[in-house]
Amino acid sequence: MAPSTRLALVALSALLSLKALAHPDPQTLGIVDFTSDADLAGDELFDYLHDDSYAEGVLPAPEPADYEGDSSIFERSVDGSAVAEGWHAHSLQPHKRALSKVWSGKSTWAQAGVSGVAAMQITLVDNDHIVVYDKAETNPLYKKTGGSVWGAVYSISTKKVRPLDLKTNSFCAGGGWISNGTLVSVGGNPRQQYVYSKNGLAAVRLFTPCTNDKCDVYENPSRIRLTSSRWYPSTVRLTDGSDATDNPTFEFFPPKGDGLPIYSNFLHTALNSNLFPVLWLLPNGYVFMAANQQAMVYDVKNNVERHLKKLPNGVTITYPGSAATALLPLTVANNYRPEVLFCGGTTANLDINPSQLSATYPASKQCSRMALDGAGVKKGWIVEEMPSPRVMGDAILLPDATVLIVNGAAAGVAGYGNVRDEVGASNARTPVKQPILYDPTGAVGKRFSNKFPKAKYERLYHSTATLIPDGRIWVAGSNPNDNVSKKEYATRYQVEMLSPPYMSMSRPTFSGQPAKMLYGKQYTLTVSLPKGTKKVQAFVMDLGYSTHGVHMSQRMVELAATLKGNKLTVTAPKTTGLYPPGPGWIHILADGVPSKSTKVMVGPGNSPPVSQSAIANMLKHTKGSAS
Numbered sequence: 001m002a003p004s005t006r007l008a009l010v011a012l013s014a015l016l017s018l019k020a021l022a023h024p025d026p027q028t029l030g031i032v033d034f035t036s037d038a039d040l041a042g043d044e045l046f047d048y049l050h051d052d053s054y055a056e057g058v059l060p061a062p063e064p065a066d067y068e069g070d071s072s073i074f075e076r077s078v079d080g081s082a083v084a085e086g087w088h089a090h091s092l093q094p095h096k097r098a099l100s101k102v103w104s105g106k107s108t109w110a111q112a113g114v115s116g117v118a119a120m121q122i123t124l125v126d127n128d129h130i131v132v133y134d135k136a137e138t139n140p141l142y143k144k145t146g147g148s149v150w151g152a153v154y155s156i157s158t159k160k161v162r163p164l165d166l167k168t169n170s171f172c173a174g175g176g177w178i179s180n181g182t183l184v185s186v187g188g189n190p191r192q193q194y195v196y197s198k199n200g201l202a203a204v205r206l207f208t209p210c211t212n213d214k215c216d217v218y219e220n221p222s223r224i225r226l227t228s229s230r231w232y233p234s235t236v237r238l239t240d241g242s243d244a245t246d247n248p249t250f251e252f253f254p255p256k257g258d259g260l261p262i263y264s265n266f267l268h269t270a271l272n273s274n275l276f277p278v279l280w281l282l283p284n285g286y287v288f289m290a291a292n293q294q295a296m297v298y299d300v301k302n303n304v305e306r307h308l309k310k311l312p313n314g315v316t317i318t319y320p321g322s323a324a325t326a327l328l329p330l331t332v333a334n335n336y337r338p339e340v341l342f343c344g345g346t347t348a349n350l351d352i353n354p355s356q357l358s359a360t361y362p363a364s365k366q367c368s369r370m371a372l373d374g375a376g377v378k379k380g381w382i383v384e385e386m387p388s389p390r391v392m393g394d395a396i397l398l399p400d401a402t403v404l405i406v407n408g409a410a411a412g413v414a415g416y417g418n419v420r421d422e423v424g425a426s427n428a429r430t431p432v433k434q435p436i437l438y439d440p441t442g443a444v445g446k447r448f449s450n451k452f453p454k455a456k457y458e459r460l461y462h463s464t465a466t467l468i469p470d471g472r473i474w475v476a477g478s479n480p481n482d483n484v485s486k487k488e489y490a491t492r493y494q495v496e497m498l499s500p501p502y503m504s505m506s507r508p509t510f511s512g513q514p515a516k517m518l519y520g521k522q523y524t525l526t527v528s529l530p531k532g533t534k535k536v537q538a539f540v541m542d543l544g545y546s547t548h549g550v551h552m553s554q555r556m557v558e559l560a561a562t563l564k565g566n567k568l569t570v571t572a573p574k575t576t577g578l579y580p581p582g583p584g585w586i587h588i589l590a591d592g593v594p595s596k597s598t599k600v601m602v603g604p605g606n607s608p609p610v611s612q613s614a615i616a617n618m619l620k621h622t623k624g625s626a627s
């Protein structure tokens with residue numbers, strides 16, 4: 001972050017704050033330092049009018065309702081109908097399993113080329129490609145026409161990177177995939193004149209995958225833009241395949257309703273440390289949300305917030321106290337009962353001036369977990385401890401339904417350049433290079449394993465990780481610097497891959513996968529299983545959009561499956577709440593050993609609903625040049 005970040009969301013009129021803080025002269029937002037007329041052309045399109053009438057008090061601010069007394073919300077869907085099949089309060093199956101045999105062997109790290117641009121935000125595109133977005137800075141990767149770029153596509157098989165031509169500054173943007181298979185990146189930062197980026201505060205960047213390595217980012221701010229400036233925004237794909245973001249307001253992409261932002265009491269209350277809030281779509285269509293030390297369930301359709309119990313023991317779980325977080329796998333065994341997990345973060349007081357914080361302040365060891373149904377919410381947060389403290393961890397769902405936590409530091413907080421005792425500009429120190437594994441179905445107190453070798457490089461602020469289709473974990477980034485830096489802790493371009501023990505085991509394979517899986521329909525895969533396999537399972541996963549320790553829309557849903565001979569008949573998710581329409585990856589497990597995964601479209605692949613009146617109203621109210 002830039003030093004101003006924590007303050008940036010203090011005011012609801014976020015743009016005005018950002019403006020004042022990001023550039024000393026509030027008149028210059030987005031139009032600072034023009035270098036030529038050519039560069040100026042069209043630039044006004046990237047300047048967005050912030051209309052304060054969207055702020056608190058003007059839009060109806062929903063009164064937060066307490067979940068107590070209305071836990072029935074967990075027993076019905078957003079449309080009032082019965083909940084997603086199989087999703088209701090029930091007790092978990094007894095825990096038997098110690099860590100399964102797939103973890104008995106050795107894990108190894110390997111170097112895997114460079115990411116071309118610093119890997120601040122990443123997402124897997126297809127079986128071989130990862131999109132990498134950075135902030136606009138002087139990366140070594142150049143466009144053919146000259147000039148540094150801040151977006152790239154990395155090939156897993158060749159380890160080559162090709163530049164992407166982003167127009168706007170994607171500094172600390174968020175993003176996700178929508179139902180038609182297009183990647184949407186939202187928000188960012190004002191222009192960086194030395195790399196010719198334009199103002200990305202209200203940017204919407206679209207990337208539709210291709211097979212010829214030619215596709216690029218599409219930006220057209222005259223038609224496609226956010227309602228207001230968003231830095232550190234989160235998104236979640238909704239049941240209709242669209243995307244929501246927040247600033248302390250929410251909005252939808254494509255726009256819905258009147259197309260204008262919706263004020264959020266919850267996000268307002270969660271200031272200051274509400275950046276990159278954590279959002280998980282629940283099987284009943286509501287959205288779980290956590291920011292700072294608070295949590296709630298949001299009824300998107302009716303704009304009702306229901307606050308949950310605070311995270312225990314004063315632990316902050318969002319930036320700059322970034323915890324590793326996941327929606328735990330939704331499985332047949334747990335009856336698709338949603339549970340959320342937060343591990344690490346900080347107990348530092350983040351309401352004081354950052355200059356009073358120290359990069360040596362120990363991170364939290366605490367994990368907090370809650371089941372989100374009537375019974376789970378009544379029970380509240382269940383606290384566990386990691387083997388060691390960690391801030392800025394990444395929680396990666398693994399194909400055997402365990403959770404790997406990689407990256408981060410044992411002390412300090414996220415961000416750079418504004419606390420005491422920094423190393424270089426890093427607000428965190430004591431990198432944690434050893435991954436840990438969490439088995440959600442293990443017995444409390446016995447869920448963690450740390451039998452992993454250490455990675456070679458530190459992965460601090462602005463580092464990322466994702467599962468890739470062959471089952472390895474791709475780790476990249478780390479850049480706690482304002483600009484590309486070679487000083488400790490340097491801007492890291494090196495990519496590393498972790499191979500879990502299952503990579504060298506005899507693994508199942510499958511073929512005959514459909515390109516699309518329609519809701520509730522059955523599909524038959526032809527499988528080849530290691531000898532003596534007793535149990536076969538199938539899953540669909542969203543590998544998420546990873547940035548700042550938040551894996552937006554990451555989820556894992558087991559498919560009901562029956563085996564006859566070598567034919568495995570799987571049933572696609574029954575409801576959009578279990579898996580919202582959009583891309584995913586299918587794989588099978590044979591006695592816990594995963595196959596490789598392949599890409600699938602869940603749902604028909606249609607574009608999300610488009611409301612022309614919402615778009616028109618959004619354009620009307622956000623058109624024009626700022627100041």
Ligand SMILES: *[C@@H]1O[C@H](CO)[C@@H](O)[C@H](O)[C@H]1NC(C)=O
Nearest residue numbers: 137138192194195482483484
């Ligand atoms: C970033 O680094 C580049 C290359 O060294 C330099 O031209 C530019 O001025 C730097 N920008 C800032 C904001 O320091």
Ligand SMILES: *[C@@H]1O[C@H](CO)[C@@H](O)[C@H](O)[C@H]1NC(C)=O
Nearest residue numbers: 180182206208254607608610
């Ligand atoms: C997907 O939908 C979005 C939003 O309407 C649209 O901008 C984009 O072009 C669509 N992508 C494809 C591949 O149709």
Ligand SMILES: [Cu+2]
Nearest residue numbers: 001172462548
């Ligand atoms: Cu950032």
